Amino acid sequence: MSGQPERDDRNDRKDRDHWLARPENIRLLWRGFWVVLALTVAAQIFIPVKGHFVVDGWLAFGAVFGFFSCLAMVLVAKALGYSLKRDEDYYLKGGYLEDMEDRDA
Amino acid sequence: MPEYLPPAVILIVAALLIGPTRGHVRSAIVLLAPLATLWAIWQVPDGVVLTVPFLDYQIEPVEGSDLRRLFATIFAIMAFAGGLFSFRQARWYELAAANAYAAGAVGVSFAGDLITLFLFWELMALFSTVIVWAGGTPAARAAGIRYAVMHLIGGVILKVGIEGTVVHTGSIDIMPVLATNFDTWMMLIGILINAAAPPVSAWLADAYPESSPTGSVFLSAFTTKTAVLALILLFPGEPVLIWVGIYMVMYGIIYALLENDARRILAYSIVNQVGFMVCAVGIGTQMALNGAAAHAFAHIIYKALLFMSAGVVVYRTGKSKCTELGGLFRTMPLTTVCGIIGALAISSFPLTSGFTTKSMISDAAASQHLVVVWYLLAAASAGVFLHAGIKFPWFVFFQKDSGLRPKDAPWNMAAAMVLFAVLCIVLGVYPQPFYELLPYPVDYEPYKPGKVLFYLQLLLFSGLAFFLLLPLMQRTRTISLDTDWVWRVALYRVAYGIGAAAGEAGGLLRETVERIRGDIGRFGRRHLGAGESGQDRGVFSQAWPIGVTALWIAVLLIAYVVVYLL
Numbered sequence: 001m002s003g004q005p006e007r008d009d010r011n012d013r014k015d016r017d018h019w020l021a022r023p024e025n026i027r028l029l030w031r032g033f034w035v036v037l038a039l040t041v042a043a044q045i046f047i048p049v050k051g052h053f054v055v056d057g058w059l060a061f062g063a064v065f066g067f068f069s070c071l072a073m074v075l076v077a078k079a080l081g082y083s084l085k086r087d088e089d090y091y092l093k094g095g096y097l098e099d100m101e102d103r104d105a
Numbered sequence: 106m107p108e109y110l111p112p113a114v115i116l117i118v119a120a121l122l123i124g125p126t127r128g129h130v131r132s133a134i135v136l137l138a139p140l141a142t143l144w145a146i147w148q149v150p151d152g153v154v155l156t157v158p159f160l161d162y163q164i165e166p167v168e169g170s171d172l173r174r175l176f177a178t179i180f181a182i183m184a185f186a187g188g189l190f191s192f193r194q195a196r197w198y199e200l201a202a203a204n205a206y207a208a209g210a211v212g213v214s215f216a217g218d219l220i221t222l223f224l225f226w227e228l229m230a231l232f233s234t235v236i237v238w239a240g241g242t243p244a245a246r247a248a249g250i251r252y253a254v255m256h257l258i259g260g261v262i263l264k265v266g267i268e269g270t271v272v273h274t275g276s277i278d279i280m281p282v283l284a285t286n287f288d289t290w291m292m293l294i295g296i297l298i299n300a301a302a303p304p305v306s307a308w309l310a311d312a313y314p315e316s317s318p319t320g321s322v323f324l325s326a327f328t329t330k331t332a333v334l335a336l337i338l339l340f341p342g343e344p345v346l347i348w349v350g351i352y353m354v355m356y357g358i359i360y361a362l363l364e365n366d367a368r369r370i371l372a373y374s375i376v377n378q379v380g381f382m383v384c385a386v387g388i389g390t391q392m393a394l395n396g397a398a399a400h401a402f403a404h405i406i407y408k409a410l411l412f413m414s415a416g417v418v419v420y421r422t423g424k425s426k427c428t429e430l431g432g433l434f435r436t437m438p439l440t441t442v443c444g445i446i447g448a449l450a451i452s453s454f455p456l457t458s459g460f461t462t463k464s465m466i467s468d469a470a471a472s473q474h475l476v477v478v479w480y481l482l483a484a485a486s487a488g489v490f491l492h493a494g495i496k497f498p499w500f501v502f503f504q505k506d507s508g509l510r511p512k513d514a515p516w517n518m519a520a521a522m523v524l525f526a527v528l529c530i531v532l533g534v535y536p537q538p539f540y541e542l543l544p545y546p547v548d549y550e551p552y553k554p555g556k557v558l559f560y561l562q563l564l565l566f567s568g569l570a571f572f573l574l575l576p577l578m579q580r581t582r583t584i585s586l587d588t589d590w591v592w593r594v595a596l597y598r599v600a601y602g603i604g605a606a607a608g609e610a611g612g613l614l615r616e617t618v619e620r621i622r623g624d625i626g627r628f629g630r631r632h633l634g635a636g637e638s639g640q641d642r643g644v645f646s647q648a649w650p651i652g653v654t655a656l657w658i659a660v661l662l663i664a665y666v667v668v669y670l671l
Binding site for chain 1: 359434476553558578586
């Protein structure tokens with residue numbers, strides 16, 4: 001047991017050192033992400049998107065449509081969640097699983 | 106001796122041999138049988154190559170075509186990769202069942218008539234149930250029973266449709282039809298149950314995540330995709346399938362967003378992906394059917410890859426709930442990378458197999474001027490990235506640090522994952538040879554700059570939405586009610602209620618019978634029986650004077666005469 005804290009310390013130091021977990025790198029990743037997002041929209045000025053149905057060829061349509069579709073789906077899921085979500089052992093309370101376990105015992 | 110042996114026979118023999126063999130021999134069978142099957146599949150030429158008399162019918166166990174070979178090929182590849190993934194970890198009966206299950210899928214692929222199709226269909230139902238049971242927990246056994254009941258009901262409905270079709274048309278051939286009468290509707294419903302279509306989609310997410318870490322890899326591949334093949338063969342262009350497919354697509358996204366169990370998230374996204382294929386079959390043009398077949402092929406690979414990475418996590422940590430996982434990328438880099446490749450492929454990111462196949466379906470909708478369908482599919486593509494593409498790897502491998510430091514995958518699991526990860530990218534980067542295998546000629550260029558840009562915008566901004574909306578998506582230790590509530594709770598209560606009522610009614614009946622019997626006994630004793638002392642004899646057992654008897658006889662005779670004269 002005496003060796004335990006030392007090993008934990010070493011693990012923690014290693015975690016802090018993992019480049020993906022460091023806060024400054026996460027900030028960097030976010031900045032890079034924003035740049036890429038801006039580039040994909042800006043690129044449409046040079047690369048025309050041939051739309052199938054009028055609006056889908058507009059500037060940044062993919063971006064706006066993607067973002068708001070996801071927003072809508074998350075909100076719908078959240079709203080449905082209020083009525084559909086149950087405790088994770090909801091079905092276990094039915095009793096039949098305990099019956100089976102009893103029979104095995 | 107028939108010239109062509111059905112390729113499925115190889116897998117059935119392998120399934121029978123896995124039990125009695127041990128050690129390296131068993132491993133060799135698990136790994137080589139799918140490869141031998143793959144070879145046999147490519148020996149099957151076009152057309153019916155084997156007929157066998159059965160009752161009054163000529164059944165055709167092997168009929169070749171591009172479409173059939175394509176599906177059989179991916180089923181055999183899947184059996185190989187699944188075997189590689191699991192042969193050192195899974196129990197022998199799970200491996201044997203997996204081979205029999207794959208044999209069913211390959212058998213359906215080459216089934217030239219409805220009778221053969223049905224036989225292999227049921228083979229799949231039987232042995233997939235065994236794989237669910239191989240999960241080994243009480244929950245797995247209960248889920249397996251529900252799974253079996255659902256598939257047996259589906260099989261019966263399909264059988265009713267097949268019988269009706271055979272009786273009314275006199276033909277057992279597999280021919281494209283539309284759902285226009287009772288027989289064809291029954292066939293369609295029977296097939297759609299296996300495709301996890303509404304209202305019974307719940308069976309899939311109920312059963313698959315209860316199987317073992319290796320079992321779910323096999324389960325993810327065969328049942329729903331043989332259903333897609335059956336739809337392509339029997340119901341191309343059936344309009345109702347478009348909307349069934351759209352519903353499945355949206356259902357998968359919403360339920361996956363609500364879900365906490367990592368493997369259940371993947372199970373819901375099977376329904377979502379099969380929805381794309383069902384929708385494509387409904388559109389029914391050559392391009393759409395190509396898209397459905399190609400997407401099924403690509404989907405089996407990346408979905409198995411995702412289940413493999415989740416399987417490794419479950420195998421190493423024993424946990425599959427997002428609330429208990431996180432931060433695993435530190436010690437499981439290979440599993441993380443393979444999981445991410447699978448996640449990018451399912452999201453149809455450019456340069457992955459999802460992009461080169463799924464975009465065919467969207468383009469097929471566009472070329473048929475199905476405006477609403479196209480926009481819904483585009484929204485769903487964004488939603489796939491949201492619920493599977495980011496959510497799965499984020500909550501399992503990144504998110505918070507759960508403190509878990511599991512080892513990375515064992516070598517055989519790693520090899521299977523790398524194989525499928527490479528296939529995901531090869532099919533995405535260089536799809537032309539694959540396009541050659543599709544059932545119809547392909548005149549399709551997936552990488553038009555404008556289209557790539559559109560999908561990059563769509564997907565990357567979905568990613569942005571995910572990270573901005575993370576506070577709304579914090580995982581809770583919950584499950585979500587689905588239509589299976591009807592049979593797991595409501596019907597259970599009804600049945601329990603009927604049982605209790607019947608018990609009560611039975612008790613009441615018994616009481617009544619007892620009482621009546623007692624009454625009769627008392628009546629008899631009072632009027633007929635001799636009392637114990639002989640003093641209180643019953644009225645009919647007393648001694649009566651003869652005159653009284655003669656009087657009663659006279660009364661009876663008079664009554665008789667009166668009745669006779671009337």
